[in-house]
Amino acid sequence: MADPIAANIDHIRERIARAARRAGRKEESIRLMAVSKTVEPARVRQAVEAGIRIFGENYVQEAREKIPALGPGIEWHMIGHLQTNKVKYVVPLFDWIHSVDRIELAGELDRRAGKLGRTLNILIEVNVGGEASKSGAPPQDVPALIRDAALLPHLRIRGLMTMPPYSENPEDARPYFVSLVKLRDAIRALAIDNVSMDELSMGMTDDFEVAIEEGATIIRVGRAIFGRRPAR
Numbered sequence: 001m002a003d004p005i006a007a008n009i010d011h012i013r014e015r016i017a018r019a020a021r022r023a024g025r026k027e028e029s030i031r032l033m034a035v036s037k038t039v040e041p042a043r044v045r046q047a048v049e050a051g052i053r054i055f056g057e058n059y060v061q062e063a064r065e066k067i068p069a070l071g072p073g074i075e076w077h078m079i080g081h082l083q084t085n086k087v088k089y090v091v092p093l094f095d096w097i098h099s100v101d102r103i104e105l106a107g108e109l110d111r112r113a114g115k116l117g118r119t120l121n122i123l124i125e126v127n128v129g130g131e132a133s134k135s136g137a138p139p140q141d142v143p144a145l146i147r148d149a150a151l152l153p154h155l156r157i158r159g160l161m162t163m164p165p166y167s168e169n170p171e172d173a174r175p176y177f178v179s180l181v182k183l184r185d186a187i188r189a190l191a192i193d194n195v196s197m198d199e200l201s202m203g204m205t206d207d208f209e210v211a212i213e214e215g216a217t218i219i220r221v222g223r224a225i226f227g228r229r230p231a232r
C-alpha cells in the first residue's frame with residue numbers, strides 16, 4: 001500500500017509550487033513545516049523519510065517525550081502558546097520559537113538560552129484579528145516589543161507569525177496575511193540592530209496557498225499531511 005503521508009506531502013509540494021508560480025515567487029523561498037502535535041513518533045518518522053526536515057509542536061509535555069525519541073537531523077519549531085515557567089524545558093529542545101508575544105517570555109528564553117550557550121531563532125506572534133481568545137501581541141505593541149527583545153543577546157529575531165481568525169473560506173484569511181506583511185515592512189523600515197524580519201510564518205492546511213501568494217516563508221501544515229487530529 002502506498003504511504004499516505006508521503007503521498008500527502010508530494011501533493012502539498014505540488015500545491016506549493018503552483019501557488020509560488022502564481023505569485024512570481026521561487027518555490028525554494030517557502031519552507032514546509034509539518035505540524036506534528038498529537039502525531040506519534042512512528043508517523044513523524046514517515047514524514048522525515050518523505051523529506052520533511054522542519055516540524056512544529058504545540059505542547060511542552062508532548063514535545064519532551066517526542067523530540068528525543070526522533071533523534072538528530074530535524075529542526076524543531078515551538079508554535080504553541082508558551083508559559084514562562086515551561087521555558088526551561090523548551091530551550092534545550094527547540095531551534096525556533098514562533099510564539100513570542102511578550103517581553104517577559106523573551107527575557108526568560110534569552111536567560112535560559114544563555115545558560116546553555118545557545119542562540120534561539122525567534123518569531124513574534126501577532127494577534128492580527130484582535131481576538132480576545134487568541135495569544136499573540138496586538139499589532140500596535142509589536143514595534144516596542146521588538147525593540148526591547150532585540151537587546152537580548154541570545155535571541156535572533158527573524159520575523160513574524162500569525163494565525164488569523166478561523167473561517168471556512170481561505171480567502172477570508174488574505175487581509176490578515178496582508179496586514180502581517182505591512183507590519184513586517186514597517187518594522188524593517190525601523191532598521192533595528194539584531195532584527196532581520198526575513199521570515200513570515202503564516203498559512204495552515206486550509207489557507208497555505210493564500211499565505212504563499214501574500215509572502216509566507218514558512219507554512220505550518222498539520223492535517224493535510226497527517227490527517228485529522230483527535231479532539232483534544
Ligand SMILES: *Cc1c(COP(=O)(O)O)cnc(C)c1O
Pocket residue numbers: 035037058079080163204205206220221222223224
Ligand atoms: C495546529 C496548528 C497548525 C496546523 O494546523 P492544520 O490546520 O492542521 O494545518 C498550524 N499552526 C499552529 C499555531 C497550530 O496550532
